[in-house]
Amino acid sequence: MKVYPTTAGKTVSALQGHFQQMLMRLTRPQSVLELGTFMGYSAMAMADGMPKGGVLYTCEKDPKAARLSRELFEELAYSPSEKKVNVERKDATIEVVEGNGLSSLASLRERGLRFDAVFLDADKSNYVNYYNFILDNDMLNDNGYILADNVLFSGLVLNSEERKARAPGSSSKGKGKKDRDAADGEWTSEAFQKFADHIDTFNKHVRNDPRVDVVLLPAFDGLSLIMKKRQ
Template identity: 35%
Template sequence: MNNLIASPTARPVTPLGILTKKLEAVVQEVNQRQDLPADLVAEINQAWELAAGIDPYLEECTTQESAALTSLAKTTAQEAWDEHFTAGAIVRPLEQEMLSGHIEGQTLKMFVHMTQAQKVLEIGMFTGYSALAMAEALPQDGVLVACEVDPYAAKVAQKAFQQSPHGAKIRVELGAALATLEKLAAAGETFDLVFIDADKKEYTAYFQMLLDTCLLAPHGFICVDNTLLQGEVYLPAQKRSVNGQAIAEFNHTVALDPRVEQVLLPLRDGLTIIRRV
């Protein structure tokens, strides 16, 4: 989540975005003060400029998204998600910040190219931005299975898929992710690349199931989103939300598992890349 088209409801949801917002408030305050040393004010302003300039520069230097992805991002940003909250279907209301966005979408697309994946599994689709980005990199006979629990989000996604020449590569599985994974494993399905971006409290269960079954190919990779969770994982434990604690525990579990190697990248809200050893 979230390099989105500007929206009045958009909010910073990455460590860098939150840091930049806080620094902006500090800059506004110190620039109104007359009792502070000029060199201190200059240092604070430069700190804000360094933080604020990273995301726009990444956008500028990264291959632009397809027209289909641009349209989907705009649709997601303009949707009144509060009106489509399916009580009991998800752990919290849907919001536009759940969208992966340009930089992460292009990163996942590049991973599909690099791994030459034929089959991709996405656990947590939302409106389908990351699914469509990865599908664009799949070969014509490639398959992406996308798990989504919320029917309205899935409806938005499928409409976007129908408008893209790559949408036919995507198969949507509606329902609770763990139940869908059990069904896929029972059917003997195997995937070269798996992207996890669903219920944070179930991340460890997803991870264990992927490794304990045939779901992850012997040389497959797992990409996991939100593994910095707005910085909560490295802030004092008493400042963590339930999801922040779940992600901290997931990161610890992965780090101690001898079956895998992993690297946590500070991309957006944290992206962990995992492979079997």
């Protein structure tokens, strides 16, 4: 099992990365879309499982993360750049698309791109919007699939009361302590609940969408495998 650079708590686990790589090996997608790059861990894991000539497009709204991931992909020969002539190229290449998710999707649509696989791991409040954009604009190939991450969100989506009880800062032990600010990279109780609500809305939206079949896997932080129904 290959180990990739990672930042704990902000990217998929090594085990999940290996799972996604094996999924790529099984399904052999030529064109993959990832929404949410961060430092590129999951992108590299998936690219290593793709067939020769495959392209993975990864979208990242944070300029610093986009720049650092580009540098990493070039250094490790995932980039289509020809700057490093003495480095053996990977079978699949990775292209970083910088910008917010919906504008990035619009730019990819304008290029006429369609995808065999989509990994959804961006801002949770826009999961429904990203999902709808991809399906409404026919950006998913007929036998393609969407893999949505964090659909259980630490179990907080299962029950609203349970979510409130389990959220950080909600227990009596935590009373009197100020919630850490989500803007500083930490989660408050309220932020957890809001994100869980967005995920719950997404799960119900997909479940009730007559265009697709979905299986929610209770693995990692919850993964939904979504495919268009056969015509």
